Amino acid sequence: MTTEVIWTRARASRKGPRPAHSLDDIARAAVALADAKGLAAVSIRAVAAELGAGAASLYRYIASKTDLHDLMVDRVAAEYDLPAEPTGDWVADLTLVAERGRAAYRRHPWAAQLSAEASWGPRVQDYLEFLLAALEPTGLDIPERVDFVALLNNWVANFAQHEGQPPDGDAAAARAAHLASIAADPSRPHLAGAMAALLRADPADAHPDLLFRRGLDRLFHGIAPG
Amino acid sequence: MTTEVIWTRARASRKGPRPAHSLDDIARAAVALADAKGLAAVSIRAVAAELGAGAASLYRYIASKTDLHDLMVDRVAAEYDLPAEPTGDWVADLTLVAERGRAAYRRHPWAAQLSAEASWGPRVQDYLEFLLAALEPTGLDIPERVDFVALLNNWVANFAQHEGQPPDGDAAAARAAHLASIAADPSRPHLAGAMAALLRADPADAHPDLLFRRGLDRLFHGIAPG
DNA sequence: GCCTACTGCGAACAGTGCACGCAGTATGCG
């Protein structure tokens, strides 16, 4: 008997007691936990406790923690809530996806770590379908489209991660101190200058919306000058 | 007493026995272990055993597993082995970095998961310095340069990940089966078409070097048609 | 009314990151 990804497992059961929970319940609990206390706090036991269930009970629904992660990613993907069909204006379509993604990754910063590895559930597939359809007018061939979908997702996740203020705490403070020391190190002038500029501009006077649009534009039209 | 990142800790010691290992030894052992058995096999105990040391001994050198990850990333970054100064031809400079990165990520696929989160050691800083300097002729402003550095790293890591054949094993087989079922699902035609095309072209008759150059070119000049 | 397929779950197992504290070692100072 081969292992299966959670999305292909049969889920019909006629006999016995009704399951007390659903995959969606589990996903919701896990997402809530990750939002509140970080991805590291999402343990099988913790999710089970959130549902008022025993730890071993979760294994009636999922086969591994990987399955749980897949559920979480799919649930976040549902927040894209895209229309059935792209408009045909590829810049507008991709911009819409990017903005929805930005919002989702700001709500769920942990999702960035999971989305690259997760196996695609139905909501993720909807997202991919929309993006691939939206890319049709660009004339890119198929490998390039797939490549660009991953690129866009990565870029959006990275952007959202950096615009949300860093999580306060011990490790974050150490990070910030290290960044400051890099900014003050004259032996790597370009890096020091860049870090100094970023630290100075931190009060977000440079509107992030503008940076986001500009970054997207670079993705669409490249970084080449002129 | 505030926690510190591993790169800023004092490392002078005059009294007592000479340390039996060095940070570089530890990094080398951890990288070797990750290359051989995957990132999950890199536990404190396993790395210590690789060095012929007790588990608790490692904590004389590092303060946490995060420190170990930082060491590993910095060691991989050393493999870029970039010249002191970029040439001034930004396309050539960035291409060089991308190619070195591709090779490094193919040798150490696990590094992709770590590089985004790691705190920058000296070798990583050298890499960043070179890239930021190389981006100067593009006329991008500083936030855009920093953004692009992250983008390039992500894209290269992602590319290298996908061109290396997937790790054989139980989970990988389940993944492949799921992909095939997506390719056969007519309810999302664009996605199905894309997956079918990718699965068909798997025998790598399309030279990956060519795909790599083309992808880089898209990064530099954008995806806009015409 | 029972067989049977199901459910929830306590307990246990191997493994993890990490902290404490002790034994041993080498250096600088008197």
Place this chain on the structure above:
DNA sequence: CGCATACTGCGTGCACTGTTCGCAGTAGGC
């Protein structure tokens, strides 16, 4: 020299992890 001191390696233990096993209980089909 001798010794206090600052270091090193590390056994042991703790709280926790993902996962498995087997058992008690429940409810649909015949």
